[in-house]
Amino acid sequence: MPSEKIEFPGAAGDTLAARLELPAGPPRAYALFAHCFTCSKDILAARRIAHTLAADGIAVLRFDFTGLGHSEGEFANTDFSSNVEDLVAAANFLRANYAAPQICNSRCKTRPR
Numbered sequence: 001m002p003s004e005k006i007e008f009p010g011a012a013g014d015t016l017a018a019r020l021e022l023p024a025g026p027p028r029a030y031a032l033f034a035h036c037f038t039c040s041k042d043i044l045a046a047r048r049i050a051h052t053l054a055a056d057g058i059a060v061l062r063f064d065f066t067g068l069g070h071s072e073g074e075f076a077n078t079d080f081s082s083n084v085e086d087l088v089a090a091a092n093f094l095r096a097n098y099a100a101p102q103i104c105n106s107r108c109k110t111r112p113r
Contacts (some may be wrong), residue, residue, distance in 0.1 A: 001054045010066050010073065010094040011085030017070035018090065019040070020098075021050040027059035031103040032091050035062065041069055061094050061101075073110035 017039055022112040031053060035046045041062040050060040065086050066073035091101050 001051055003054075006061070006063075006093075008063075009089065010071065011082060011089045012066060012073065014066050014071060014073035016063050016066065016086060016090070018061055018093075019050075021054040021060045021062070023054045023057045023059060024058070027099075028057040029102045030094055030099045031058050031060045032087070032094055033060050033062040034087055034090075059098065061090060061098075063090050084103070 001024065002022045004020045004022065007015050007022050008018065010016040033041075033046060033050055035041065035043060041064050050062050053060045063086075064071035065083050065104050067077070094101055
């Protein structure tokens with residue numbers, strides 16, 4: 001499956017590192033994968049889930065929260081609320097640059113805009 005390295009600004013302005021897993025053809029839908037708040041986007045479970053969804057036609061954005069993995073910032077200065085704000089920033093980035101996060105099963109008749 002193809003994938004793209006992506007960076008976008010987090011809620012506090014730090015650059016967050018992400019990866020967009022893409023299906024072989026046009027995406028049926030886009031999903032935002034939020035892993036545990038102390039893990040990286042590159043943990044095996046996150047990669048496997050993203051790859052499986054991409055194989056089913058769903059593009060998946062997974063990212064490192066502020067201060068984790070390849071993202072900028074200090075993890076010690078984050079909390080649950082700032083992580084939720086990063087999650088909202090990721091959803092806004094996905095919406096602005098691709099399509100709003102959504103999940104669509106194999107019986108879905110509509111395509112993302």
